Structures are given as structure tokens and as C-alpha cells.
Amino acid sequence: MSRQTRQQRRIMGPQSALTDFLASHNISANQIRLDAETRRRAAENQQVDAHDGSNTQASASAAPAAATQAVSASPTPAGRPRRAAAANSRDEEARKREQKAIDKIKASKKFQKRKRGLDSEDEDDLARALLQRSAPLPGQQDNCESCGTRFTVTAYSRNGPDGGLLCTPCSRELDKEETAKKKKTKRVSGGAVGRRRQLQSNILDGTYALGAKSLMTLCIETLAKNIDLAEDLGDLPPLIIDKIARKLSKHRLLDARTLSLFLQPTTEEVQIYDGAKLSADDFIRIFQTVPSLKKLKVRNAVHFKDQVMDYLLSRHIELEDLYLHGANLISESKWKEYLQHKGAPLRSLRVYFTDKHFGDEVLAILPTTCPSLTRLKVSHNQRVTGGGIAALGDIKTLQHLSLDLRNELHSDTYVDLLSKIGANLQTLSLTRVNGADNTVLNAIHTHCRSLVKLRITESEEMTDAGFVRLFKNWANPGLVFLDLQKCRQLDSARPRENPDGIGLCSNGFRALMAHSGKTLQELNVHACRHIERAAFEDVFKPNGETVFEAMLKLEISFCEEVTDFVVGCVFRSCPNLRELNVFGCMKVKDVRVPRGKILVGVPNARGMVIEGDDDEQ
Amino acid sequence: MSDSKYITLVSSEGFEFVVLREAALVSPTIKGMLRSQFSEAQTGRCTFPEISAVVLEKVVEYFHYWYRNRDKEDVPDMDIPVELCLELLMAADYFNLDAKPAMRDAV
Structure with missing residues (x-):
């Protein structure tokens, strides 16, 4: 059949673009036309048949009808125009035809089935209803079901919701709606690849968990999706409000309108994780609506500028905790003014990514203006140099200090600082300190007695012996968090040799685990590549006799000596370990991961992450 | 009764929901109620006068949703109205x- 039609098409000459398009989708326009024609012809034949077949039979039934017509017509005046009579007879004919069709329907099986339980009077109504419902055929005229306009029925006319036919514009509308619906469902499903990618992304983000999400997460996600419907968050606990704020920032949903949800007159903390869409007036509004504000955290606080600081200075608000990220537009003089006026109650000051205007001068006045400061974090601020850091030694109350500076400082600055305030420090984080040497480690060993969290990264001067001296007989209790990543020798000419023992090597690693192994929850020795295999095996003993209960996360990426065996020992020795990172450990090939634990970064075809399902271990 | 596999949660309006005990234990609050010497531990019946039936029903749905999916990866999200x-x-x-x-369950 299709072959035949194709042949026909070939001799038909030029085709329309639509025909070509349909042909490319394996639809034959010719076929559609032929089908429609056959249907129309069949319908016509049927009607003619009905005419002929019932004519003889109708002659009998028509007689009484004519009689009644005559009776009813008798009162009409005799002088009635001819045309009326003609119309009358046409009416009559139409009625006759309808009657015939009704009779036919009455005789049909379908009708008999539906008729059950109806008395004869309703029969006519039902038959008429069925007659109306039989839709007109292509080529005929019909009224559109939805808009009522008259139109020509084609093979492409679509059915409306009640079964009637729709005109072309209405059909098009319906098409549009349906395609929109289809698109929506498609986007939701995302496909297997999308889901797998999301899963990997979750693992690397550290938000991965086996099983269902928590109810709270589900609720917060739903809320974030529909945040424009929310008018008020009600009296939710601050912790939940904070979670909502975090979720909103992920989708850049925080703007002037949604900000209002977080500004309640009674609240004491406002945390904005993405203030990029907020204007200076929005920031001022925070201080207007929340008079008892104690804790303010704004990331991407681009428009947090002098004008906002001026307003804050003019109000009675006394912040205890200020966290500003990316507030480049606050001038140095304004910082000083703020600290001089409002520094007294400040306990925590964290300033990130303010390129030029938060420098030595500001740090220098901190000891006098902020007598109760316990936490200070300065990150990515180009104007901070040794002079400013030296001044921090006078803040005797300081317990948490984090520095991530652009300018290199001499080790003596750190030594001096630690000798002054080291005793009280609980957190010491020195990120990217290329020049810091063993004297800093010695200073930590001598002065620090209450450290919980220690970070020293990217030192190229500290040696293995220095680390051993730090951890051996250190009077400080065990650390909980230790990050010594990239403390290693950098010599591209002879990368394997390390005669001076630069960086954290085998003995340093043994010493640190002997000192803090029992308390450490998170250890990062990323790229400390001179830790030997024997050292790992000494620490994570193969027979599992030393157990590190506290350890939750271990990062040993780019430690070349790590093997399958070492990884297995780590899993045995750290029963509560959740995640182990082994990027760039080329000797890890095929390792069995215990159930519920995550191994990230195995360099094989199974992908970056192996989620353990091995029950035996 | 207290050893039954099921426990009963009662909403503020008095609607009762019978829930698999193991599923309900995902909530530390309920776990605490059932472990201690409180009457809930004896009767296996927890009353929540602040929580309406509509909300409690959804919570119960979550308990079972969590229980069904506790060992699965990549779980489809439950629908939250x-x-x-x-x-x-x-x-x-x-x-x-x-x-x-x-x-939490592992601990």
C-alpha cells in the first residue's frame, strides 16, 4: 500500500513544503488525503442509501406526517406568499429527513442497548441526542465547540473536551497547551545521566546520604521553590530560618522582597548568604526593621557601602558578630569610624575579600577599640601586611584567629604573635603561608595549650623534624581538626628526592597521629607526598589494634605511597570514617569499600566515587 | 503492648495513626518517648496535642517513605504540599x- 502511494507521489510532480516535511517524518500526505476522501465518500454513500432505503418505507410514515402538517397548516391564511410555502415544504423535508435518521438510529444496536429502562417518550430525545453527537465529516461545515464560529471540518480538526469539533485557531490553542504539558514532564525526569551526575555532585559536596532526605530538607526545598508565595515565615526557630536562608542563596533567590521574610523585629540574627541582589537601601532596611540585631552575616555584600555604615553608626544597634564578605565599597576611614564607635561590644569580626580598604591601619586600632574580641578572621585582603598582624598580639581576648593573606609575612611575625596570644588560642588557621618555617611550629609547641583546630597550608619551609618537635610531648590536648595540606617540598628537577625532609613526611605523620589520633575528627594531609607507605602502615595497623574512633573524614589525596592495602587498613582502623579522599593515589586500584563509607577519587573506570556495599568488613 | 511492632500516634483532634515502630523511630523525639519510663513506652501510644491530623498524616507518610527507602540510593523526593x-x-x-x-540510624 505504502509502496503504491509512493509511486503515485512520484508522478505527481512538485510537492508542497508540508508534504516534504511530512514525508521526512514518514507520513504520506497523499495517504492522509486518500483516507479522508474514502471516508467522505463512504459517508455520502451511506446517506444516499438511507435516503433510498427508507423512501419506500417512509412514504407510509410520511403520509400521516403530511396529514398533521396539513392540519396545522390549515389556519394559515390562503393568501400567503408562495415563498413561505416553499420554505415550509423545505422545512418539512428536513424534518422528514431527521425523522428518518432517528428511526434508523432507533433500530441500531447501540440505541437498543442504551434504551433499556426508558419509556417510549424519551426514546425520541435519546435518538435525537445520538444524531447530534455523530460528528460531521471532513469537508462539511460545523460550529466550533469552544468559540461557536462556523468552520469547515478537515481531517486535522481536533476534538474538544466535550467531544465536539474545534475550529483551526482553537485546535492550535489546544496543541500549544499539550506541548507545554509534555515539555514540563520532560524537564522533571532529567534522565539517568542527570540523576547520576547529581549523585556524584552530592558526594563531592559532602551532602550525600544513603536513603531518603530528611523531612526538614524536603520542606525547606519545597519552600524555596515557592518562596514567592510565602508572606511570612512565622515563628520558626532561628536554626530553620538559617537553613532556609542558605537554601535560597543557592538559587540566587534572595532579593528585596524575600529579604523581608528574614527581617523580624524580634530576631537577633540576620544571615544573608547571597546579598548580590540587595541594594544599599535594602541593607539599611535591615537595621530599620531589626532593632535588636546582634549578629549580622552578609556574603556578597556588594552594596554594603559607606552610606550603610553611616546609617548603622547612627542607630542604637550594637553588633556582637559581624561577618562581611565582598564589601569592597566600605572605605578605610569608615571601617575605623565604625570600630571606634561600635567596637566595644564586638566579639567576632570576620572580613573576606575586601581588596583595598581593610588593611593594617584598621587592624592596628582593633586592640584598643574592641576589648572583647574573641574571633577574628581576615581573608583575601590585599592591604594587610606584617605590621597589622603584629598589632593583633595586643588583643589578649582572642581565641580564634584565621588569616589568609595575599602578602607574604616573615615567620618572625607569627612567632611574635603566638608568643603573645598563643596560650588562649583555640583555633589557629594560617592558610597559604609559603614562607613560614619551623620557628612557627616551635612557637606553637611552646605557647599553644588549648588548640582544637589547627591549619597550616602550603608551607615550603617547614620540615619533617619540625613537625616531630611540634607534636612530641606537646602539652596541648589532642586536636580535633588538623589541616596540613600541601606542606611539601617543591623541586621540579628532582621531585622524588627530599634529602632535607621538607614538608610533612613519615615521622611527622607518626608523631601527629600519636599525639592527636584519638581525638581527630578531620585530618587533611593532601599532597604531603613524602609520607611513606611504612608510616601509613605503622599508624593504621593492619591487624587493627589501634582504633581511631573519632575520625570522620580523612583526606590523603596525592600521597603517592598509598596503596589498596593502606586504604583497607584505614577503613579497619577508623570504624566511624565516613569519607576517604584518595585523588591522585595511583596505587589504589581495586579496593573493597565497607558498606556506607565513601571512597572518593579512585583513578579507574568505575568513576570518581565508590559507595561501599561490601558487608563483610 | 509495648513490644508490639506497631505504635499509635494521636493527633490533636484525636485521630489515630498506627505506624510501624521501626519507621517511627527515625524521629529521635519518638525514640526518646518510647525508650524511657514514660507511659508512652508502656502503652505504645503517643499523643501530640499540638499537631493537627493533616500534618501528622504527612509526618506518618514520611516515616514510611523513609523506612521504605532507608537503604536505597538516589531516592525520589516525597511530595510536600x-x-x-x-x-x-x-x-x-x-x-x-x-x-x-x-x-543517625547507624549510631
Whole structure:
């Protein structure tokens, strides 16, 4: 059949673009036309048949009808125009035809089935209803079901919701709606690849968990999706409000309108994780609506500028905790003014990514203006140099200090600082300190007695012996968090040799685990590549006799000596370990991961992450 | 009764929901109620006068949803009706359903 039609098409000459398009989708326009024609012809034949077949039979039934017509017509005046009579007879004919069709329907099986339980009077109504419902055929005229306009029925006319036919514009509308619906469902499903990618992304983000999400997460996600419907968050606990704020920032949903949800007159903390869409007036509004504000955290606080600081200075608000990220537009003089006026109650000051205007001068006045400061974090601020850091030694109350500076400082600055305030420090984080040497480690060993969290990264001067001296007989209790990543020798000419023992090597690693192994929850020795295999095996003993209960996360990426065996020992020795990172450990090939634990970064075809399902271990 | 596999949760209006005990234990709040010497531990019946039936029903649905999926990866999200979202959030806080449930279960 299709072959035949194709042949026909070939001799038909030029085709329309639509025909070509349909042909490319394996639809034959010719076929559609032929089908429609056959249907129309069949319908016509049927009607003619009905005419002929019932004519003889109708002659009998028509007689009484004519009689009644005559009776009813008798009162009409005799002088009635001819045309009326003609119309009358046409009416009559139409009625006759309808009657015939009704009779036919009455005789049909379908009708008999539906008729059950109806008395004869309703029969006519039902038959008429069925007659109306039989839709007109292509080529005929019909009224559109939805808009009522008259139109020509084609093979492409679509059915409306009640079964009637729709005109072309209405059909098009319906098409549009349906395609929109289809698109929506498609986007939701995302496909297997999308889901797998999301899963990997979750693992690397550290938000991965086996099983269902928590109810709270589900609720917060739903809320974030529909945040424009929310008018008020009600009296939710601050912790939940904070979670909502975090979720909103992920989708850049925080703007002037949604900000209002977080500004309640009674609240004491406002945390904005993405203030990029907020204007200076929005920031001022925070201080207007929340008079008892104690804790303010704004990331991407681009428009947090002098004008906002001026307003804050003019109000009675006394912040205890200020966290500003990316507030480049606050001038140095304004910082000083703020600290001089409002520094007294400040306990925590964290300033990130303010390129030029938060420098030595500001740090220098901190000891006098902020007598109760316990936490200070300065990150990515180009104007901070040794002079400013030296001044921090006078803040005797300081317990948490984090520095991530652009300018290199001499080790003596750190030594001096630690000798002054080291005793009280609980957190010491020195990120990217290329020049810091063993004297800093010695200073930590001598002065620090209450450290919980220690970070020293990217030192190229500290040696293995220095680390051993730090951890051996250190009077400080065990650390909980230790990050010594990239403390290693950098010599591209002879990368394997390390005669001076630069960086954290085998003995340093043994010493640190002997000192803090029992308390450490998170250890990062990323790229400390001179830790030997024997050292790992000494620490994570193969027979599992030393157990590190506290350890939750271990990062040993780019430690070349790590093997399958070492990884297995780590899993045995750290029963509560959740995640182990082994990027760039080329000797890890095929390792069995215990159930519920995550191994990230195995360099094989199974992908970056192996989620353990091995029950035996 | 206290050893039964099922426990009964009662809403403020007095509607009762019979829940698999193991599923309901995902909530540390309920776990605490059932472990201690409180009457709930004896009767296996916990009454929540602050929580309406509509919300409690959803919470119960979550318990079973969590229980069904506790060992599965990549679980499809449960549907949360938008109009119930805030109330459910309060309930989630009350039932302490915020941390990673799978991890808590292991402890």
C-alpha cells in the first residue's frame, strides 16, 4: 500500500513544503488525503442509501406526517406568499429527513442497548441526542465547540473536551497547551545521566546520604521553590530560618522582597548568604526593621557601602558578630569610624575579600577599640601586611584567629604573635603561608595549650623534624581538626628526592597521629607526598589494634605511597570514617569499600566515587 | 503492648495513626518517648496535642517513605504540599527530623 502511494507521489510532480516535511517524518500526505476522501465518500454513500432505503418505507410514515402538517397548516391564511410555502415544504423535508435518521438510529444496536429502562417518550430525545453527537465529516461545515464560529471540518480538526469539533485557531490553542504539558514532564525526569551526575555532585559536596532526605530538607526545598508565595515565615526557630536562608542563596533567590521574610523585629540574627541582589537601601532596611540585631552575616555584600555604615553608626544597634564578605565599597576611614564607635561590644569580626580598604591601619586600632574580641578572621585582603598582624598580639581576648593573606609575612611575625596570644588560642588557621618555617611550629609547641583546630597550608619551609618537635610531648590536648595540606617540598628537577625532609613526611605523620589520633575528627594531609607507605602502615595497623574512633573524614589525596592495602587498613582502623579522599593515589586500584563509607577519587573506570556495599568488613 | 511492632500516634483532634515502630523511630523525639519510663513506652501510644491530623498524616507518610527507602540510593523526593509546608517544617523540627536520617540510624 505504502509502496503504491509512493509511486503515485512520484508522478505527481512538485510537492508542497508540508508534504516534504511530512514525508521526512514518514507520513504520506497523499495517504492522509486518500483516507479522508474514502471516508467522505463512504459517508455520502451511506446517506444516499438511507435516503433510498427508507423512501419506500417512509412514504407510509410520511403520509400521516403530511396529514398533521396539513392540519396545522390549515389556519394559515390562503393568501400567503408562495415563498413561505416553499420554505415550509423545505422545512418539512428536513424534518422528514431527521425523522428518518432517528428511526434508523432507533433500530441500531447501540440505541437498543442504551434504551433499556426508558419509556417510549424519551426514546425520541435519546435518538435525537445520538444524531447530534455523530460528528460531521471532513469537508462539511460545523460550529466550533469552544468559540461557536462556523468552520469547515478537515481531517486535522481536533476534538474538544466535550467531544465536539474545534475550529483551526482553537485546535492550535489546544496543541500549544499539550506541548507545554509534555515539555514540563520532560524537564522533571532529567534522565539517568542527570540523576547520576547529581549523585556524584552530592558526594563531592559532602551532602550525600544513603536513603531518603530528611523531612526538614524536603520542606525547606519545597519552600524555596515557592518562596514567592510565602508572606511570612512565622515563628520558626532561628536554626530553620538559617537553613532556609542558605537554601535560597543557592538559587540566587534572595532579593528585596524575600529579604523581608528574614527581617523580624524580634530576631537577633540576620544571615544573608547571597546579598548580590540587595541594594544599599535594602541593607539599611535591615537595621530599620531589626532593632535588636546582634549578629549580622552578609556574603556578597556588594552594596554594603559607606552610606550603610553611616546609617548603622547612627542607630542604637550594637553588633556582637559581624561577618562581611565582598564589601569592597566600605572605605578605610569608615571601617575605623565604625570600630571606634561600635567596637566595644564586638566579639567576632570576620572580613573576606575586601581588596583595598581593610588593611593594617584598621587592624592596628582593633586592640584598643574592641576589648572583647574573641574571633577574628581576615581573608583575601590585599592591604594587610606584617605590621597589622603584629598589632593583633595586643588583643589578649582572642581565641580564634584565621588569616589568609595575599602578602607574604616573615615567620618572625607569627612567632611574635603566638608568643603573645598563643596560650588562649583555640583555633589557629594560617592558610597559604609559603614562607613560614619551623620557628612557627616551635612557637606553637611552646605557647599553644588549648588548640582544637589547627591549619597550616602550603608551607615550603617547614620540615619533617619540625613537625616531630611540634607534636612530641606537646602539652596541648589532642586536636580535633588538623589541616596540613600541601606542606611539601617543591623541586621540579628532582621531585622524588627530599634529602632535607621538607614538608610533612613519615615521622611527622607518626608523631601527629600519636599525639592527636584519638581525638581527630578531620585530618587533611593532601599532597604531603613524602609520607611513606611504612608510616601509613605503622599508624593504621593492619591487624587493627589501634582504633581511631573519632575520625570522620580523612583526606590523603596525592600521597603517592598509598596503596589498596593502606586504604583497607584505614577503613579497619577508623570504624566511624565516613569519607576517604584518595585523588591522585595511583596505587589504589581495586579496593573493597565497607558498606556506607565513601571512597572518593579512585583513578579507574568505575568513576570518581565508590559507595561501599561490601558487608563483610 | 509495648513490644508490639506497631505504635499509635494521636493527633490533636484525636485521630489515630498506627505506624510501624521501626519507621517511627527515625524521629529521635519518638525514640526518646518510647525508650524511657514514660507511659508512652508502656502503652505504645503517643499523643501530640499540638499537631493537627493533616500534618501528622504527612509526618506518618514520611516515616514510611523513609523506612521504605532507608537503604536505597538516589531516592525520589516525597511530595510536600505547598500549603502545608510551613506547618510541616514546624513538625519536622518538633520531631527532630533534620539531620541525615541514615547516619543517625547507624549510631
